[in-house]
Amino acid sequence: MDIDLTPQQQSFRRGLRQWLDDNLPENWGGPAYLGPDDDEENAVLQTLWERRLYEAGYQGVAWPKAYGGQGLTMVEQLIVSEELGRRAAPEGINTIGKELVAPIILAAGTEEQKRHYVPRILTVEDIWCQGFSEPDAGSDLAGVRTRAERDGEEWVINGQKVWTSFAFQANWCILLARTNPDKPKHKGLTLFLVDMKTPGIEVRPLVQITGRKEFNEVFFDNVRIPAGMNVGAIDDGWNVSVNLLGYERATARLYRQARFMNEFEQLLRKLDARPEITGNPYYRQQIGRFYAELGILRQLNLKTVSRIVNGDGIGAEASVVKLFWSELHQRIEDFAFEAIGPAFVTDSKDIERFRYNFLQSRAVTIYAGTSQVQRNIIAERMLGLPR
Amino acid sequence: MRCDFSAEQKMLAQSVRRALESLETTRLQPGETADQIRPTAAQAKDRLVDLGVFGLLVPEDQGGLGLGMVEAVAVAMETGRAALPFPAIESIVATAVAARTRADILSDVLDGSAYVTAPVHGELSISDAPNTVVAGTVNLPFASEAKYMLASLKNGHDRDRSVLIELNGQRGEATDAIDLTYGSSRLEIAQTISGNEIVDMRSDAMLGILAAAEIVGAAEHCLDRTVAYLKERKQFGKVIGTFQGLKHIAADCCMQLEAMKASVEYAAALFDRSAARPDDARAASEAETAYHMAKAYCSEAGLKIAEQCIQMHGGIAFTWEYGLHLHFRRITRLAGSHGTAYAHRESLAARALAGAAVAGGLAADPELG
Numbered sequence: 001m002d003i004d005l006t007p008q009q010q011s012f013r014r015g016l017r018q019w020l021d022d023n024l025p026e027n028w029g030g031p032a033y034l035g036p037d038d039d040e041e042n043a044v045l046q047t048l049w050e051r052r053l054y055e056a057g058y059q060g061v062a063w064p065k066a067y068g069g070q071g072l073t074m075v076e077q078l079i080v081s082e083e084l085g086r087r088a089a090p091e092g093i094n095t096i097g098k099e100l101v102a103p104i105i106l107a108a109g110t111e112e113q114k115r116h117y118v119p120r121i122l123t124v125e126d127i128w129c130q131g132f133s134e135p136d137a138g139s140d141l142a143g144v145r146t147r148a149e150r151d152g153e154e155w156v157i158n159g160q161k162v163w164t165s166f167a168f169q170a171n172w173c174i175l176l177a178r179t180n181p182d183k184p185k186h187k188g189l190t191l192f193l194v195d196m197k198t199p200g201i202e203v204r205p206l207v208q209i210t211g212r213k214e215f216n217e218v219f220f221d222n223v224r225i226p227a228g229m230n231v232g233a234i235d236d237g238w239n240v241s242v243n244l245l246g247y248e249r250a251t252a253r254l255y256r257q258a259r260f261m262n263e264f265e266q267l268l269r270k271l272d273a274r275p276e277i278t279g280n281p282y283y284r285q286q287i288g289r290f291y292a293e294l295g296i297l298r299q300l301n302l303k304t305v306s307r308i309v310n311g312d313g314i315g316a317e318a319s320v321v322k323l324f325w326s327e328l329h330q331r332i333e334d335f336a337f338e339a340i341g342p343a344f345v346t347d348s349k350d351i352e353r354f355r356y357n358f359l360q361s362r363a364v365t366i367y368a369g370t371s372q373v374q375r376n377i378i379a380e381r382m383l384g385l386p387r
Numbered sequence: 388m389r390c391d392f393s394a395e396q397k398m399l400a401q402s403v404r405r406a407l408e409s410l411e412t413t414r415l416q417p418g419e420t421a422d423q424i425r426p427t428a429a430q431a432k433d434r435l436v437d438l439g440v441f442g443l444l445v446p447e448d449q450g451g452l453g454l455g456m457v458e459a460v461a462v463a464m465e466t467g468r469a470a471l472p473f474p475a476i477e478s479i480v481a482t483a484v485a486a487r488t489r490a491d492i493l494s495d496v497l498d499g500s501a502y503v504t505a506p507v508h509g510e511l512s513i514s515d516a517p518n519t520v521v522a523g524t525v526n527l528p529f530a531s532e533a534k535y536m537l538a539s540l541k542n543g544h545d546r547d548r549s550v551l552i553e554l555n556g557q558r559g560e561a562t563d564a565i566d567l568t569y570g571s572s573r574l575e576i577a578q579t580i581s582g583n584e585i586v587d588m589r590s591d592a593m594l595g596i597l598a599a600a601e602i603v604g605a606a607e608h609c610l611d612r613t614v615a616y617l618k619e620r621k622q623f624g625k626v627i628g629t630f631q632g633l634k635h636i637a638a639d640c641c642m643q644l645e646a647m648k649a650s651v652e653y654a655a656a657l658f659d660r661s662a663a664r665p666d667d668a669r670a671a672s673e674a675e676t677a678y679h680m681a682k683a684y685c686s687e688a689g690l691k692i693a694e695q696c697i698q699m700h701g702g703i704a705f706t707w708e709y710g711l712h713l714h715f716r717r718i719t720r721l722a723g724s725h726g727t728a729y730a731h732r733e734s735l736a737a738r739a740l741a742g743a744a745v746a747g748g749l750a751a752d753p754e755l756g
Contacts, residue, residue: 001396001457001656002389075388268740278740281733288732291739292650292680299390299649306390320645323638375638376631382641383614385628 003302009075016083019056024087025049034356035090039213043169046093050124059098060122063106068119074308078254078301085258093169097121097128099252100244101174104191108232108240117172117193129170131161131177131194131218132241139373141176142186142238146220148177150227155179155192157200157223163367167203167216171196180235189237193229200224210359249368250304250318256325257297260332264290267336267354277339286335293328300324316381319374326364326371333358390652392461399454400461406434407469428529431473436499440475444483444593450497451486455662456593456655460600464651467604467721470713472568474528476597477505480590481537484549487586492535492551503551504529505537505594507564507571507724513540513548519585521552522577530559530572538576539591549590552578566720568713589658592675595682595725596658600651602689602721603644605714609696610640612711616700636695643688647681654681676738683731686722693718 005013025035025045035042053059061077063069070076092098102121105113120126137143146159157177167173173194180188196203200223205213232240268278268287277283300321307314336354337344348355365371379385392400410430435441443459445451452458459479466475481503485496495501509525521538533554540548559574614637617628627633654677661667661674693715697704704711722728 001392001652001659003653003656003660005388264739265742272740284736285729285732287739288679288683288735291735292683292732293646295676295680296646296650296684299653300646302388302390302653303649306388310389310391312391317645320642323642324646372631372635375635378638378641379628379634383610383637385614385617385634385637386626387629 005075005079009079012076013079013083016058016080019058020083020087020089023052023056024089028090029088034353043093046090047124047127049090050092050094053092054122054124060102060118063102063118067106067114068122074251074305077251078305081254082258085255085260086262088259088262089255091255093166094121094124094127095252096130096166096170096174097124097126097172099248100130101128101172103248104174104231104240104244107244108191113193113231126172127166127170128172128174129164129167129196129216129218131164131167131173131175133163134160135162139370141242142189144176144178144189146175146177147181148175148179148190148192150179151224153227154224155227155229157192157194157220157225159220161218161220163206163215164203164218165215167196167218168205168213173201173218174231176237176241179237183235186238188235190234191231191237191240192225193231194223194225198223198225208360209362210356245369246316246318247314249322250314251308254301254305256329257294257301260297260325260329261294263353263357264294264332267332267339270351270354271339283339286339290328290332290335293324294332297321297325297328316377319369319377320382322368323371323374323378329364330361333361390649390656392457392652396458396461399458400465403438403440403462403465404468406438407431407465407471410434410469410471428472431471431475432499432502435473435475435478436497439497441478441482441499442497443479445486445493445497449486449490449493451482455659456596457652457659459593459597460651460655463597463600464604464607467601467717468608470568470605470608470717474504474569476594476601477528477537478503480593480597481505481535481551483593484537484551484586484588484590485535487588488549488584489535489551496535501534502529502532503535503537504533505539505590507569507720511538511540511576513585518579519582520577520579521550523575525574525576526562526571527559527574528564528569528571530554530557530574536574536576537590539589539594540585547587547589548585549588550580550585552576552580564720565723566716568717569720591725592658592678595731596651596654596678598721598725599647599654599681599685599689602685602718603647603651605718605721606640606644606647606689606692609693609711609714609718610637610644613637613640613696613699616703633699636699640692640695643692647685647688650677650681650684654678676735679726679731679734679738682726683728683735686726686728686731689718690722 035045057070058080060069061072061080062074065071098121102118105117132141134144134146136145146161148155148157173196175192175194176189177192178188179190200221202219204217206215206217207213208215271277304314304321337358340351340354344351344355380387410427439452440462442451443454443462447453463476482496485493485503492501496503504527506525506527509523511521511523511525514520527536536552536554538550538552540550557574559572561572564571617633618626620627657674657677661670664670697711697715703709
């Protein structure tokens, strides 16, 4: 066990804290932390924020310098995540690009793809969406039916994707499509990079439980893309994407823990004026419980990062962390409702943040693999129980 | 950065596991007490002495191993896994206190001839006038063997003073302990001590962290045994481990176990860091928080895992003969000792509410950097 940061890493953290003091959008934090209500205004704020982070050297922290990254390690990535989370900084608009597309291209793309696409993700010249889920391929992702058929020097794509976050803003899509219907269902899939301006693509926003429009339906009607836009080998899309999804599940949003702690703290401050709550053992027990679990979530994150920097792999442990944080987050939001009481349901003034997260957190046990899927993964891969 | 046991620490745990595995399995018959397993306990004690485990936290120049709490939790996970019928963690901590206060008895303690233990629970207070007197009622495991007892003394809110008390043949009254492998007695303590035998040492936190580590090991044993059973047992013509209704319970247990391990390893690492920086108030505060987190979480989650393991087995685990109850009972005893989940959550609530009220708040100073 060696839990301390090096002096260089400590000074990196201090530098970032100062930078955040100087650069966070005005009045950020507290109830204002969600950004503008208007989706377009919010998209502009998130885009500009992401560019500033990049220009200051706080994006692509652990990616190679050759592709626009900072060439540092996952420890520095953890530091950036924690500092951003602790201030509930804007999450940015290109999360799919940063958390999914770039890691896939870095692991499985050609040298040309790496040099072209990865830097453009960091500069937010390209915004990405993820065309994986379909109406009939959710948890059973390998059931994807969107087809890509070869026609000379082109692929012709037909089908429908759904729950496609940021598709409305995105100019690129990473698409999982069936290229060989004769192979077993996991074996005939290929990953493609698709320009969203290609004729035949239609995006229809879906209004979510929160009232915001972040995810979309995307329709592909004879969409023609050039050959050579595949990432990884043809018919190997399942391996390319699924192997990385696990790693990403564990590392992509390390800031969550600090963000939840920030939120928990805002809640405690709100409760501070109500001694009938803060002096009541029933509520104090829950406060103690959530504080412990939030602390332990951080310890699980540290273990994840430690495994990576010390060259041990990340496997099904990622599912343990996902299950832990998602269910914890939901329970904390439920507690916010219970502790705030009737005011929570009658008027969102002053508590908008908690009400928004209460609603939004219903999604966390569904996206990126439902809790039930995570439990299957844990049971089969970590405990070795039969399918 | 490395948030995991080192190769040496894993080897230490392995050697303890090997030494304890070959102990004759405890097969208590209904109505038998810890007295009947005294031969196993004596054997266990000999093995721990051979491995130098009592001296784990004792400096090398005093004849110990000179290791820290991280190594101690690695060992405690093994003693918990074995449901060892011997108070190993109490002895490890009490010996560490002996090294600071009673150099005269240390060699006897290290070679096992003078046995020290610590209360499972009990409140001891200290009064200073006219003499320094430690008094209270404690529940002491293996009191009949013990020559000395460790006392953690309240000093304000925390218990940051420790002292060894000589038992002078006091045996107390045997109690009906839920943990059958851990017979204990109730003792009335009223003892005059010399002030210079008291040392600033968080023996309560050390015991709490090691109790949490024992819970981890015992819960892991329950889950390992249950998973093996789920892979064999058939119903409806199928191995029951294929049923999602059971798989998902097992997966939840696995998740909680991973979280328990992380909490204990981290609490131990922060304790060691704080011990190495006695003047660093922030390090002490972070260690304190991590200790409460670990004991609060492990006490609840460990008990839940053991309980779910019985449920996943079905009737067989409810039998005396199957023996899973020994670990269930042990975890229950550990969850009820060295601060219950309730008590530790209350401490955490006080810290969280106070922390949230200061500028920068709870996450102002993450432990790293």
